Amino acid sequence: MNLKELSRALELSQTTVSRALNGYPEVNAETRQRVEEMAAKLGYAPNQQARRLATGRAMSIGHVVPRSLHEMMNPVFMEFIAGAGEAYSQHGYDMIISVVGDQDVEDAYREIASRKKVDAVMVHGPRIGDNRPALLAELGLPFLIHGRIPGLEKTTSWIDVNNGQAFERATNLLLDLGHRRIALLNGLEDMDFAARRRAGFEKAHADRDLPVDPKLLRAADMTEPYGADSALSMLRQKAPPTAFLVSSMITAIGVARAIGLCGLKIGRDISVITHDDALSFLPNSGEVPIFTCTRSSVRHAGSRAAHLLIEKILPDPTTLVSEYLESELIIGQSTGPHQAN
Amino acid sequence: MNLKELSRALELSQTTVSRALNGYPEVNAETRQRVEEMAAKLGYAPNQQARRLATGRAMSIGHVVPRSLHEMMNPVFMEFIAGAGEAYSQHGYDMIISVVGDQDVEDAYREIASRKKVDAVMVHGPRIGDNRPALLAELGLPFLIHGRIPGLEKTTSWIDVNNGQAFERATNLLLDLGHRRIALLNGLEDMDFAARRRAGFEKAHADRDLPVDPKLLRAADMTEPYGADSALSMLRQKAPPTAFLVSSMITAIGVARAIGLCGLKIGRDISVITHDDALSFLPNSGEVPIFTCTRSSVRHAGSRAAHLLIEKILPDPTTLVSEYLESELIIGQSTGPHQAN
DNA sequence: TTGAAAGCGTTACCAT
DNA sequence: ATGGTAACGCTTTCAA
Numbered sequence: 239m240n241l242k243e244l245s246r247a248l249e250l251s252q253t254t255v256s257r258a259l260n261g262y263p264e265v266n267a268e269t270r271q272r273v274e275e276m277a278a279k280l281g282y283a284p285n286q287q288a289r290r291l292a293t294g295r296a297m298s299i300g301h302v303v304p305r306s307l308h309e310m311m312n313p314v315f316m317e318f319i320a321g322a323g324e325a326y327s328q329h330g331y332d333m334i335i336s337v338v339g340d341q342d343v344e345d346a347y348r349e350i351a352s353r354k355k356v357d358a359v360m361v362h363g364p365r366i367g368d369n370r371p372a373l374l375a376e377l378g379l380p381f382l383i384h385g386r387i388p389g390l391e392k393t394t395s396w397i398d399v400n401n402g403q404a405f406e407r408a409t410n411l412l413l414d415l416g417h418r419r420i421a422l423l424n425g426l427e428d429m430d431f432a433a434r435r436r437a438g439f440e441k442a443h444a445d446r447d448l449p450v451d452p453k454l455l456r457a458a459d460m461t462e463p464y465g466a467d468s469a470l471s472m473l474r475q476k477a478p479p480t481a482f483l484v485s486s487m488i489t490a491i492g493v494a495r496a497i498g499l500c501g502l503k504i505g506r507d508i509s510v511i512t513h514d515d516a517l518s519f520l521p522n523s524g525e526v527p528i529f530t531c532t533r534s535s536v537r538h539a540g541s542r543a544a545h546l547l548i549e550k551i552l553p554d555p556t557t558l559v560s561e562y563l564e565s566e567l568i569i570g571q572s573t574g575p576h577q578a579n
Numbered sequence: 580m581n582l583k584e585l586s587r588a589l590e591l592s593q594t595t596v597s598r599a600l601n602g603y604p605e606v607n608a609e610t611r612q613r614v615e616e617m618a619a620k621l622g623y624a625p626n627q628q629a630r631r632l633a634t635g636r637a638m639s640i641g642h643v644v645p646r647s648l649h650e651m652m653n654p655v656f657m658e659f660i661a662g663a664g665e666a667y668s669q670h671g672y673d674m675i676i677s678v679v680g681d682q683d684v685e686d687a688y689r690e691i692a693s694r695k696k697v698d699a700v701m702v703h704g705p706r707i708g709d710n711r712p713a714l715l716a717e718l719g720l721p722f723l724i725h726g727r728i729p730g731l732e733k734t735t736s737w738i739d740v741n742n743g744q745a746f747e748r749a750t751n752l753l754l755d756l757g758h759r760r761i762a763l764l765n766g767l768e769d770m771d772f773a774a775r776r777r778a779g780f781e782k783a784h785a786d787r788d789l790p791v792d793p794k795l796l797r798a799a800d801m802t803e804p805y806g807a808d809s810a811l812s813m814l815r816q817k818a819p820p821t822a823f824l825v826s827s828m829i830t831a832i833g834v835a836r837a838i839g840l841c842g843l844k845i846g847r848d849i850s851v852i853t854h855d856d857a858l859s860f861l862p863n864s865g866e867v868p869i870f871t872c873t874r875s876s877v878r879h880a881g882s883r884a885a886h887l888l889i890e891k892i893l894p895d896p897t898t899l900v901s902e903y904l905e906s907e908l909i910i911g912q913s914t915g916p917h918q919a920n
Numbered sequence: 921t922t923g924a925a926a927g928c929g930t931t932a933c934c935a936t
Numbered sequence: 937a938t939g940g941t942a943a944c945g946c947t948t949t950c951a952a
Contacts, residue, residue: 239693240944240945240946241945241946241947242945242946250922250923251922251923251924252923252924252945252946252947253922253923253924253925253947253948254921254922254923256946256947256948257921257922257947257948260947264921264922265921265922266921266922269921269922281689281693282693283690283693283694284694284945284946284947285632285694285695285944285945285946286637286694286695286696287628287631287632287637287695287944287945287946288632288928288944288945288946288947289945289946289947290628290631290632290928290946291626291628291629291631291632291928291929291930291944291945291946291947292927292928292945292946292947292948293928293946293947293948294928296627296628298675303661303664305661305665312654312657312658312661312858312859312860313653313654313657313860315657316653316654316656316657316660317653319657319676319678320644320646320653320678323644323676323677323678324646324678324679327677327678327679332675332677332696333675333676333677333678334639334673334674334675335660335664335674335676336664336668336673336674337660337661337664337665337668337674338665338668348622349624352580352622352623352624353624353625353626353627354626354627354628355627355673459860460860461860461861461862462832462860462861462862463862463869488860488861491803491832491836494836495832495835495836495839498836498839498840499839517653518653519653519654519800519801519802519803519829520802520803520829521802521803521804528804581928581929581930582929582930582931583929591938591939592938592939592940593929593930593931593939593940594931594932594938594939594940594941595937595938595939597930597931597932598931598932598937598938601931605937605938606937606938607937607938610937610938625929625930625931626928626929626930628928628929628930629928629929629930629931629944630929630930630931631930631944632928632929632930632931632944632945632946633929633930633931633932633943633944634930634931634932634944635931635944921952922951922952923950923951923952924949924950924951924952925948925949925950925951926947926948926949926950927946927947927948927949928944928945928946928947928948929944930943930944931942931943931944932941932942932943932944933940933941933942933943934939934940934941934942935938935939935940935941936937936938936939936940
């Protein structure tokens, strides 16, 4: 069923039918009604490819995912995608995901741009000194960054959690509880979010003139064994930490495992605060959440990001938008006062 | 840069240029060379939308993801997507992901079909009595199932792990170690894979004329708290299990947490075997893997699925393919002989 | 308020 | 081996 057939069935021109269906004002109300009914009856839907060619709009948003990003951000990324995907659907946009090797990111963007596959792209996992904004500007591809790139906050569009403040508050909570040896198990610090978290951690210490022990700082891919191995070795050193601040639930689970292996009790002997991206398969909720955490729904971030991209940036690609997302500090069972020994 | 401009620059017809670029045999070798060089020099790439319209092929594969599926399968799904995505790229296909409400799956497929958005779809999370194959057949959309649907094994194309056999082997390992009270923490059993795992578990018992205690069987979304809560309550009952067979690493981590909370040691006091989908952010490897597991890379599954879909099914949609994936039984630190008390 | 017809950028058929 | 031209199915400009 295509436009020609539909218009023949209605004994109208393709022009009128198209206009009726696309909400053009000059169409007679009852004509429009007739058209819509017939279209529904015959199950007509405009061919996407033809419409794309005619309008020059791809009606899709691209996500280029370098493999290394995916490796480490896998579950977080998926949750973001889920949020964004729903928003795209609501606006009639398709989501195109390209999984490419780390070396092929630039090629992928160039290809996407020259073939006009998408109207805009979402940029994931911004790093310090990230050159994607420059490339995308050159290619004329509108984009929105999930996160920020230092130095480009004013000249790019982004949506981000206030990571620095969240980790500063979490650190202060631990300091208020009397902890003085707090370990930070961070994500890789060439990622902007991780750098900001570390800065927040250090600021909380600096504000009280407290030192930070470099032996208590780690940064790596946020896996479960990373948490377990790091916590284990730190807890076994001569001056062990009494609290951990951790960048992801998965890593925190590893920390909890290590604490158990040492015969200690989380919340009583050792305090743990983790960032919680509110992943659906890792619920940290209920009456009392397992982990005290800084929580921010990455799924909601995806949804907001998609809306901003479609509603603000696409209509006028010169628009710059930036938005902060809420982050809560939630008290669970994994924190308690420092125990003097 | 479009075909018209390129052909003008070459002083050739669009026809010839198109043929040269698309590898048609009748083109003079040196002409082709000239064309290719010029195309590279000018950075020409055929407009995807125009090509799609002209060929009638969308050059994309669709993934319709119901929200509920995504909720529970999130990390597994993402890993599959990563594998499939790479394969699509290699073949020049785009991956379109539609995240929709559970009620809107059928509509989504109908829309996709009538707008000719994709050439084929991948079906995720097959359930018992799943009606998607019938719908897709009606819509004329070629498809491949990740998993199988009971009763449709012979009439649909699919790729699957031998879940039943994997869990039967795992159960036998535990039985060989002397365990007689083995708990099964399964995924939701209206999902085909979970039903097959349970069948394998029961078969291993039946083959030795051993009973299965219904109190030791659970089925739910495979979250971490599900594992922890289930294990906790089972370990506290009067006749506790001495071993757990678990459907996912995440749930197994919960089980490990519960075992620790009970003051027991995994592998010594309580044995655990889990299925391991080889998720990149949950590595279970190293010298000695933490968990004894049945392992099968879901990422590899995605890759194979994409290849089969593109190479076998798309060229001839009447083709039926089915493929079993390897699953290894890997001994880790979480299993040991039954301790007589 | 409606319609005819010209694109949109390819591919593919039919000539030459 | 190469070129002319008609699709592909829609949107949009120009006329009426």
